[in-house]
Amino acid sequence: MTETDAKQKNSPPTVCDVIMKGGITSGVIYPKLIGKLSETYRLKNIGGTSAGAIAAAAAAAAEFHRHTKNTTDGFAALNQLPGILGNSVTTKDGNRSRLLTFFQPIPQLKSHFEILLNALNVKVPLLAVLEIAFQVLRRFPLPAVVALVLSALELWSNLVYGDFDQAAIFSTSSRTPSLKTTPWMT
Numbered sequence: 001m002t003e004t005d006a007k008q009k010n011s012p013p014t015v016c017d018v019i020m021k022g023g024i025t026s027g028v029i030y031p032k033l034i035g036k037l038s039e040t041y042r043l044k045n046i047g048g049t050s051a052g053a054i055a056a057a058a059a060a061a062a063e064f065h066r067h068t069k070n071t072t073d074g075f076a077a078l079n080q081l082p083g084i085l086g087n088s089v090t091t092k093d094g095n096r097s098r099l100l101t102f103f104q105p106i107p108q109l110k111s112h113f114e115i116l117l118n119a120l121n122v123k124v125p126l127l128a129v130l131e132i133a134f135q136v137l138r139r140f141p142l143p144a145v146v147a148l149v150l151s152a153l154e155l156w157s158n159l160v161y162g163d164f165d166q167a168a169i170f171s172t173s174s175r176t177p178s179l180k181t182t183p184w185m186t
Helices: 003-010 024-040 051-069 073-086 107-120 125-139 141-161
Strands: 015-020 042-048 088-091 094-097
Touching: 015 024, 015 051, 024 042, 024 051, 024 073, 042 051, 051 073, 107 125, 125 141
Parallel strands: 015 042
Antiparallel strands: 088 094
């Protein structure tokens, strides 16, 4: 087999341009997507933003490796990346995915970060909201109670005055409602 035959075997004749958007979820699926595309296409113009730019750089490196070394090993390595990043590693905070160890909050925001992480593990959206509320109440009891009291006062005010636009305690409206002007009193 000649060098040209080897290049043709490892480099599909069909060309594909790839542009990838940013976002952590998008960034997680890109390595396997690029690996799948490389089976059918030769990647030519590759670009992206944020996490997509990182994936584009990896895709370009794998394509360059295929072009110069006549092998698809770069795409095979890229295909394994999600598994490597998803592997559990032990940290001082317990077991976390390797990807999560790359994102560490400053000490002042660690509690906030933990609240969001706990919510990410809840599959039902309503339960995620309840999980956040519980975690905020547990980690920040005084501000949470103050917020609950103010919210209850706001709700009570709206129920008493019956006008949700004008009866707000914290309304920016200059008009102050009175019991005589509420719809249910007339």
